[in-house]
Amino acid sequence: MNTPESAPPDTELRSWLRARVAHYAQLDAAAIDTTVTLTTYGLDSVYALILCGDIEDHLGLALEPTVAWDHPTIDALARYLEETLAQASPSGESR
Amino acid sequence: MTDRTTASVADLERRFGDPWDPGNPTGHAAVLAADEAGEMLTAGERLLDDYGLNAEFVPPDLGGRLTRLDHLIEVLRVVFRHDPCLGLGYGASSLIPAVNVWTAGDERQRRRMADVLLAGGRAVSGYHELAHGNDFARAEFSALPGDDGRLRLNGRKEVIANAERAEAMVLFARTSAAPGSRSHSQLYVEKADLPAGAPVHLPRFHSAGMRGVQLGGLEFRDCPVPADAVLGAPGLGVETALRSFQITRTALPAMTAGILETGLEVTARFAEERVLYGRSLAQMPYIRSILADAFTDLLICDCLATVTARAVHLLPGETSLYASAAKYFVATLLMDAMDALSRVLGAQFYLRDGGYGIFQKHLRDLAPAGFGHAARVACLSTVLPQLPRLARKGWLDDTQPPTGVFQIDADLPPLPFGRLSVGSGGRDALSASLSAALGSPELDGELRRLVLVIAAEQADVRRECAALTPADLSVAARPEALRLAARYAAVLAATACVNVWLHNQERHDAFLGDPHWAVAALGRIAERVGRDPGQRSRHLTERLASEVLARHRDRRGFGLSNRRLP
Numbered sequence: 001m002n003t004p005e006s007a008p009p010d011t012e013l014r015s016w017l018r019a020r021v022a023h024y025a026q027l028d029a030a031a032i033d034t035t036v037t038l039t040t041y042g043l044d045s046v047y048a049l050i051l052c053g054d055i056e057d058h059l060g061l062a063l064e065p066t067v068a069w070d071h072p073t074i075d076a077l078a079r080y081l082e083e084t085l086a087q088a089s090p091s092g093e094s095r
Numbered sequence: 096m097t098d099r100t101t102a103s104v105a106d107l108e109r110r111f112g113d114p115w116d117p118g119n120p121t122g123h124a125a126v127l128a129a130d131e132a133g134e135m136l137t138a139g140e141r142l143l144d145d146y147g148l149n150a151e152f153v154p155p156d157l158g159g160r161l162t163r164l165d166h167l168i169e170v171l172r173v174v175f176r177h178d179p180c181l182g183l184g185y186g187a188s189s190l191i192p193a194v195n196v197w198t199a200g201d202e203r204q205r206r207r208m209a210d211v212l213l214a215g216g217r218a219v220s221g222y223h224e225l226a227h228g229n230d231f232a233r234a235e236f237s238a239l240p241g242d243d244g245r246l247r248l249n250g251r252k253e254v255i256a257n258a259e260r261a262e263a264m265v266l267f268a269r270t271s272a273a274p275g276s277r278s279h280s281q282l283y284v285e286k287a288d289l290p291a292g293a294p295v296h297l298p299r300f301h302s303a304g305m306r307g308v309q310l311g312g313l314e315f316r317d318c319p320v321p322a323d324a325v326l327g328a329p330g331l332g333v334e335t336a337l338r339s340f341q342i343t344r345t346a347l348p349a350m351t352a353g354i355l356e357t358g359l360e361v362t363a364r365f366a367e368e369r370v371l372y373g374r375s376l377a378q379m380p381y382i383r384s385i386l387a388d389a390f391t392d393l394l395i396c397d398c399l400a401t402v403t404a405r406a407v408h409l410l411p412g413e414t415s416l417y418a419s420a421a422k423y424f425v426a427t428l429l430m431d432a433m434d435a436l437s438r439v440l441g442a443q444f445y446l447r448d449g450g451y452g453i454f455q456k457h458l459r460d461l462a463p464a465g466f467g468h469a470a471r472v473a474c475l476s477t478v479l480p481q482l483p484r485l486a487r488k489g490w491l492d493d494t495q496p497p498t499g500v501f502q503i504d505a506d507l508p509p510l511p512f513g514r515l516s517v518g519s520g521g522r523d524a525l526s527a528s529l530s531a532a533l534g535s536p537e538l539d540g541e542l543r544r545l546v547l548v549i550a551a552e553q554a555d556v557r558r559e560c561a562a563l564t565p566a567d568l569s570v571a572a573r574p575e576a577l578r579l580a581a582r583y584a585a586v587l588a589a590t591a592c593v594n595v596w597l598h599n600q601e602r603h604d605a606f607l608g609d610p611h612w613a614v615a616a617l618g619r620i621a622e623r624v625g626r627d628p629g630q631r632s633r634h635l636t637e638r639l640a641s642e643v644l645a646r647h648r649d650r651r652g653f654g655l656s657n658r659r660l661p
Contacts, residue, residue: 025565045232065516072275
């Protein structure tokens with residue numbers, strides 16, 4: 001895959017996010033650049049909220065619904081989620 | 096209603112006096128004269144000054160009376176019943192910016208907004224730019240840092256009630272050039288703090304309804320404001336609006352129901368006074384059925400609005416769904432019901448003078464309920480993207496809402512401004528309460544049959560929402576997709592009606608405790624979503640029409656609260 005130099009290699013989470021973004025953008029997953037903002041693909045604030053819901057269901061996490069507004073690229077989002085997952089303990093914050 | 100609400104509402108009603116008294120300075124004749132002149136009713140503004148209406152918009156910790164949303168709605172509904180121009184121009188227009196300050200402002204900003212309002216001042220919100228409509232994330236109005244660290248306002252805001260008269264304003268502005276949803280902020284600005292000559296006031300806009308409300312515009316050119324004018328942190332403008340608007344999207348249409356109350360009163364009066372073919376209109380089955388239907392629609396609006404208002408207190412994490420659904424559905428029902436009533440009045444609804452002239456004014460004044468603050472389609476677009484996840488998950492969860500959400504007189508915790516959220520997190524407890532109602536032993540006969548009809552609709556909505564495609568979740572959604580959001584709102588309204596009936600049996604209101612109105616309500620909603628409600632008994636229509644005429648004769652309100660009028 002032709003990944004820009006700055007992007008870290010695809011983890012499972014990163015490829016899952018890439019696939020979700022591709023789904024909403026109605027593009028091929030290979031066409032999604034993980035370093036650019038979701039708005040590049042026409043995914044506005046509404047899609048960012050939908051994506052957050054998908055992530056919550058996928059990872060079993062409770063997130064701020066605006067998480068993809070604050071971390072607007074796949075890379076930034078993946079980084080944030082990996083940190084959150086690392087910090088989450090069984091007795092940690094949940095709904 | 097709590098005792099305090101009852102007392103404030105009665106006090107306000109007494110001040111307005113008998114609207115039919117031609118000599119009353121705040122009666123229908125005076126309201127109509129102000130409308131003809133395109134001016135606010137001065138005597139009405141004075142009355143609301145004396146009553147201290149602005150305190151209703153200010154939280155108690157800042158010295159006001161904004162403790163409960165249902166209380167606020169009941170009070171403002173009185174104002175809308177008498178004169179919608181006062182409701183909007185004295186009420187809603189200050190409430191909208193104020194709520195944004197309560198939600199996101201710091202202590203100083205909250206204090207200053209409270210001081211302006213409690214001193215009888217006005218606040219306005221500058222969100223709207225004509226070129227961008229409800230697409231306010233495209234707003235071009237900017238507040239970018241100047242060399243001296245202060246922000247510079249540039250751009251114009253249009254169609255703002257009281258633009259010229261307000262002391263304080265909340266402005267929605269782009270504060271970053273970056274794309275995305277963190278590039279806008281709201282600013283709290285007092286006119287007294289602006290340089291001389293700023294802002295420039297645009298010429299007044301003239302409107303078909305709400306003619307007394309002075310709609311203006313504001314233009315700023317390199318106007319400096321302190322950097323700490325921003326509400327909350329920079330970049331929170333969209334989020335703050337989406338959270339705060341849950342309160343106003345809930346409250347505004349609910350208050351506006353006062354217009355339909357007056358519509359019903361005028362029509363009932365006309366029907367009793369007018370004699371055709373040797374009998375009064377009120378005796379004709381066709382006329383009675385229109386009265387019964389409009390009354391039923393008002394009760395549906397009240398149930399949905401009351402439950403939504405209570406949900407803001409009790410389920411703040413979920414109200415992003417309910418508030419927009421309620422705004423859409425209540426506004427639609429109110430407009431359709433007034434339209435239906437206008438057919439009873441015939442030529443009298445078209446005449447601007449004469450004994451029934453107030454009807455045409457209220458009808459014109461109602462129109463902004465359809466597009467003002469948030470257009471109905473914009474409300475559906477807020478609901479729609481949340482539905483697929485609910486269909487996958489949330490609607491399979493049977494978690495019930497607290498019963499207090501349906502109990503009209505039950506206590507409520509303080510308004511949780513900080514806990515409103517831009518998304519429901521995939522939860523929807525209100526919808527789960529439809530199937531719970533079916534399990535209730537009190538639910539039988541005709542009402543049970545209709546709840547099953549609504550439950551079938553709910554199941555269809557769920558199935559169709561699960562099949563929505565990504566393209567259908569955006570503003571490019573197909574009409575059928577948007578219609579799903581409308582159907583969701585209809586099911587929510589029916590759910591509110593049946594649960595309000597179930598959970599208020601101890602309320603010593605014989606009418607409310609009887610299932611007839613709920614049967615009529617669910618039948619109307621089923622029809623609206625294209626389901627066969629089955630044969631409706633003539634007895635039911637008769638009963639509701641008689642109730643309308645009885646309340647008219649006894650001087651009682653037509654809403655859920657069934658309160659006595661002075």
